[in-house]
Amino acid sequence: MTTAVLTNQTFGGLDWIPQFVQTIDQALCIGCGRCFKSCGRSVLTLRGLDDEGNLIDDDEDDEYERKVMTISGQQNCIGCQACSRACPKNCLSHLALSL
Ligand code: SF4
Ligand code: SF4
Known part of the structure; x- marks a missing residue:
């Protein structure tokens, strides 16, 4: 059995599957x-x-050891993956939305 995923379209009408941000490897x-x-x-x-x-x-900003990126507004993600393309450390993972 195959699971359906949320599919959208590009401006030109081509299928596009959003890949929503799921995790950031803080290590x-x-x-x-x-x-x-x-x-x-x-x-x-x-x-x-x-x-x-x-x-x-x-x-408590002055007490930090180091800073890392966190996901604070996952509900706003449109699944464009621009964040991962910009990341030099391959920290972010993404997932298509199952229907
Ligand atoms: S850049 Fe795109 S995929 Fe990454 S968090 Fe923002 S909206 Fe989501
Ligand atoms: S681009 Fe990558 S390394 Fe830089 S803050 Fe974002 S997740 Fe961390």
């Missing part, structure tokens, strides 16, 4: 922000990690 992420700059949909947020690898709140 690989260097916090460069390229994915954030490439995304026009307010999906991603750069956040600090403490020395134990826990995400910290913005108001």
Whole structure:
């Protein structure tokens, strides 16, 4: 049995399957922000990690060990994959939406 996936169309009427952002490998992420700059949909947020690898709140900004990208607005993603094309570390994974 095959599972149907959400399919859309390009401007020219060609089939296009959106690949929505699913995960960011924070062990690989260097916090460069390229994915954030490439995304026009307010999906991603750069956040600090403490020395134990826990995400910290913005108001504790001065206590971070390093910064990593996080998915904060997955509901806004249109599945364009621009973020992954911009990432130098191949951190982001994507998934088509099953119907
Ligand atoms: S797939 Fe597109 S819309 Fe979704 S997070 Fe990446 S750049 Fe933003
Ligand atoms: S582009 Fe890649 S390495 Fe840079 S912040 Fe985004 S996920 Fe991290």
